[in-house]
Amino acid sequence: MWCSRAALCRLQRIAVTPVNIAGGLTGNNKREISTLPQVYVTRQIPPEGVKILCDSGQVQFELWDSDDVPVPRKKLLEKVKGVDGLLCVLTEKIDAELLDAAGPKLKVLSTMSVGFDHLSLEELKKRGIRVGYTPDVLTDAVAELTVALLLATSRRLIEATHEAKTGGWGTWRTLWLCGYELANSTVGILGLGRIGVAIADRLAPFKVKKFIYTDVAPRPELAKAINAEFVSMDELARESDFLAVCCALTPETKEICNKDLFSKMKNTSIFINTSRGGVVNQEDLYTALVTGQIAGAGLDVTVPEPLPTNHPLFTLKNCVILPHIASATYTTRNAMSALAVNNLLLGLRGKPMIKELKL
Ligand SMILES: O=CC(=O)O
Numbered sequence: 001m002w003c004s005r006a007a008l009c010r011l012q013r014i015a016v017t018p019v020n021i022a023g024g025l026t027g028n029n030k031r032e033i034s035t036l037p038q039v040y041v042t043r044q045i046p047p048e049g050v051k052i053l054c055d056s057g058q059v060q061f062e063l064w065d066s067d068d069v070p071v072p073r074k075k076l077l078e079k080v081k082g083v084d085g086l087l088c089v090l091t092e093k094i095d096a097e098l099l100d101a102a103g104p105k106l107k108v109l110s111t112m113s114v115g116f117d118h119l120s121l122e123e124l125k126k127r128g129i130r131v132g133y134t135p136d137v138l139t140d141a142v143a144e145l146t147v148a149l150l151l152a153t154s155r156r157l158i159e160a161t162h163e164a165k166t167g168g169w170g171t172w173r174t175l176w177l178c179g180y181e182l183a184n185s186t187v188g189i190l191g192l193g194r195i196g197v198a199i200a201d202r203l204a205p206f207k208v209k210k211f212i213y214t215d216v217a218p219r220p221e222l223a224k225a226i227n228a229e230f231v232s233m234d235e236l237a238r239e240s241d242f243l244a245v246c247c248a249l250t251p252e253t254k255e256i257c258n259k260d261l262f263s264k265m266k267n268t269s270i271f272i273n274t275s276r277g278g279v280v281n282q283e284d285l286y287t288a289l290v291t292g293q294i295a296g297a298g299l300d301v302t303v304p305e306p307l308p309t310n311h312p313l314f315t316l317k318n319c320v321i322l323p324h325i326a327s328a329t330y331t332t333r334n335a336m337s338a339l340a341v342n343n344l345l346l347g348l349r350g351k352p353m354i355k356e357l358k359l
Pocket residue numbers: 090112113114115116138327
């Protein structure tokens with residue numbers, strides 16, 4: 001089924017009921033609906049966004065009515081033809097092929113994500129297409145999950161529940177399932193932005209001794225808030241007891257976490273990645289974990305996603321892998337959905353978006 005039932009009902013209502021729509025038009029919208037901007041939504045997004053889209057009366061839209069299966073590429077290429085606006089999620093590659101298929105009417109793209117490595121920004125810029133995204137509203141959820149993953153990895157929670165369930169729990173043992181603690185530790189942040197600061201804020205009460213970070217340049221305003229020291233990549237690797245990756249995936253950061261970095265880390269250190277799998281060279285990470293170069297890794301993101309169940313990383317007890325759920329709370333996903341729709345509608349009205357990427 002193509003249109004969600006809710007969307008269909010709403011569209012029918014718009015089509016028969018006189019309502020105010022963008023530009024102050026009133027009257028029989030059955031006729032007017034054909035002149036409304038056309039929007040394609042590539043996923044069944046959370047209800048807050050759908051409601052705003054329906055209630056706006058500003059667009060006619062069609063959505064891929066599934067959250068379980070992404071829209072097949074061939075179908076997507078058909079469906080975007082002639083649209084004015086496109087709302088996508090991070091599983092859709094928005095590249096030259098797709099933009100060519102959409103054609104020159106496409107003026108606004110809104111992604112329901114903070115990351116934008118699935119978008120070809122150069123192609124979008126070339127075509128004058130404005131781009132909205134959803135930072136900030138997910139910062140708390142991502143920071144919370146990062147802390148949860150860090151603790152699950154450093155205190156070996158997944159291994160521990162497995163042992164308890166499968167008979168490995170014998171007598172109380174002095175060094176069994178020992179891990180590493182945050183108290184008196186140095187926490188390193190690779191890529192200091194809003195999320196890095198939010199993570200540090202949450203970790204500070206665990207009595208972290210020192211926060212350090214690296215980035216393309218010092219970020220004094222953000223760093224001041226968490227009393228973090230700017231260091232080189234080498235120092236970050238050498239000094240961090242916990243290293244949290246928070247940078248965006250760009251050509252510059254692709255596989256920036258590789259054997260060079262892991263070889264400099266302490267063999268007691270914990271590596272955490274909740275940004276994008278592409279910033280890590282997974283073969284090098286596997287080697288670092290197997291050889292004991294580092295103590296453990298917690299990953300919410302991998303390449304590819306989903307990571308095949310027979311991937312070597314899944315065989316390691318010291319690697320905790322989550323299926324890209326950092327922002328997955330009801331509140332946050334609804335807020336992302338609402339922001340993505342509001343960005344789209346504002347963009348289509350030629351107004352500044354709430355969160356717009358500078359291209
Ligand atoms: O990974 C999630 C996002 O980019 O929003």
